[in-house]
Amino acid sequence: MRFARSKRVLRLKTIDSCFEELKDSRLVDETFTVDEVREMLDGLQVVVRGEVETELINTAHTNVLLLRQLFNQAEKFYLRLQTDISELENRDLLEQVAEFEKTDFKTPNKSNQESNKPKLAPLNEGGVSELLNKEIARLQEENDKLKTRLRTLETQAMSALDEKTRAERALKDIQKVQGEQQEINCLEDTVAALKEDYEKSLSANAASQKDLQENLVSAKHDLLRIQEQLNLAEKELDKKFQQTAAYRNMKEMLTKKNDQIKDLRKKLQRYEPDE
Template sequence: MDVLKVNEHHQSVIGGYAQLYRYQRQQYLRSVQSAINDVINSKLLEDTYTRDEVTEIVSGIQNDILNDLEAELINFVQANILMLCQLFQQAEKWHLQLNVDLSEMQNKELLESVQNIENIPAKVEKPKLTPLSINIEKTSELMRQEIFNLQEENKQLLEDVKILHDKILNMRQEYENMVQKCEEKNKMIEELQKIIEQNINSISKETNIEEKKLEAENILQNYDNVLKEQITNELEEMKQKVETAQSQLTLAEMELEKKFNSTAAYNNMKKIISKKNDQIKELRNRLLKYESLDNVENGEKK
């Protein structure tokens, strides 16, 4: 049974299932043989028969066998459906979606490999589906571990988001500090301009006053240009840092939302909300229907 790729427990369950239907097949063959024997003992009592009599006897046997065969096939299909329902019910308790590859049921290699399954002794006492509660402790432990891992991962994501948020707040604070420094430097420039103007006024009576005034203005302009360029570069760099931090925060929030949307709790809540919306729509339609009936009755009374 290695070709079936199932564990030892499932192999024993399959063996019990095969033995059960081998027994039912043998019982069906015995019933067919009994029906044929009944016909031989009850109707084949003479030495010669006409064509019509032979046709009647064969038709009777054929009808009996077909009826028994149809009943047996129906019973076989129904029993397999019940077995699939048991498996699906167990899977749904753990939010699993099982699928069946019907093409594999026509695989000759696999069909040949299961011919000897009926001869393998089953280790289960009864041909019933083993309750899931047998391994409930191990399964529950796995589920708890998975939930713990998800909680830790969400916790780490929340911490990352908090760190990024703190970084953005710090960068905004630095940006505000840079703006404040810029205002202070602008005030310094204005004070320098006033001092230069005062110096220009004090030396207005001296010679070459225009040359000294031009020189002072050039010095002030150069200082102003250098200071503005420095402040602009610092502000641009701070702006890029803030934008980068905001992008990282957005990505982290999107990832956290994606993980939350993929959880079973979110999907179940989404189904419940969808169901409630459908109920509300139905109640609204019924209310509109009753209101229209009331309007018609009021119109008739008038």
Template sequence: MGYLRFARFRRGLCLRTVDSCFQELKDSRLVEETFTVDEVVEMLDGLQRVVHGEVESELIHSTYTNVLLLRQLFSQAEKWYLKLQTDVSDLENRELLEQVAEFEKSECTSANKKPSTDLTKPKLAPLNEGGSELLNKRVACLQEENEKLKARLKTIETQATAALEEKSKLEKSLKDLQAIQGDQKVNVIKFQDIAELENKVAALKSQFEKTLNDATENQKFMEEDLVTTKHDLLRVQDQLSTAQKELEKKFQQTAAYRTMKEILSKKNEQIKELRKKLSKYEPED
């Protein structure tokens, strides 16, 4: 609407300039009763040059202002990583041009009158805004990554739990072997059997200690991986929350959201007025 006011002001200024060119010709040259053909042609040629220059200057200015306006829009779109496309064929669409003319006419009429509660006046349909497509894709990507990290975190937690259980079993087996070794030393057994049993116990103890160390290292690695995965999950959830807030903020800045908000506000005001009027006719309890 602001740009329409600016364009209407420039158009009116151009028309006043053209009118002043004709008026100046009338005041400065049309002072005699009769003119020759050459004099009339000379006056018309001079008027044509002046009007041509004024109209050309205004058309050039209008073109440049449109370029600056598009530059502002595209610059703002680049900040949101949006890809805007223009359809030049719509610039000659008579139906759309008539809608713009009707919109300007209705806005100019409403600007000169007091605000009305009539909500049925025609308005231009909001332009299709495809700028949120990239944000929607980003949100979907973050959600997918979030689900993958959750599944990975669950798998790692399961593996860590299994490793802890295996460690407990190994520690219990090692204690049982140490108890057996102590009991066998107390009993009276042949020296050869005792030596063989001690060798077996030492071998089993070494094997269990190695397995226990491997389990401890595996547990440590899984705990570190679990912490890293949790950090990645929190980072992705934060990015997802930020992207959703940006998408919601962008939607609140759209013309469709503002129009709907304005309509709801006016509807609420009308409902309040109707309730006040109805309360006058309702019987008291």
């Protein structure tokens, strides 16, 4: 209340200074028009409104900070505080607070008054404190149980993770073996297909070789037959050529020429024996 009273007094002084400033700065003439008076009042209204609004906002925010401190302290002792907004407009209580403020600041001997004011009863072990201690003990015990359970769950989770890791490794090994087996099967199928193709090729080559041999033998026979036919035809042609007149004439001419050459050689040997 002293803090609020000091802030209120400071704000009232500020408002008074606004009026004094208006008097000193504007009220220098003896007569004013209606418009001039209205202008001065409007300006004063704006200034006073701003000061009052600032004070109200500051008071509200200050109360929020105060309540926040109280509630934070209450949370440390697991207390649940509740407020009743309707009590803030109770005229009787507001009058009691105003009377309390008046007597508090008007009493000269404040030390005696402070000692005579009623005090809050301290928390004893048999009342709320005992309940709080029991609640704290219960929460600590529950917290210990939760920690134990958490450690158990962590152990189980680690075991499950290890099992999962081993299972994944085993699965990878199985997949690797299956992949290798599939490759082996593919290679076996490829080898079998190549072997089958090779056997087919051998069979085809054997058949083609046999056909070639047969064709070669047949070609040889045909060649011999054709050569024989050619020899016969050649003999036949020679025989027929020898029976022609031209052949006989040519033969006679060659015979005569040979005889002439013989005679010439004899004469030549007679005249030129050394050569």
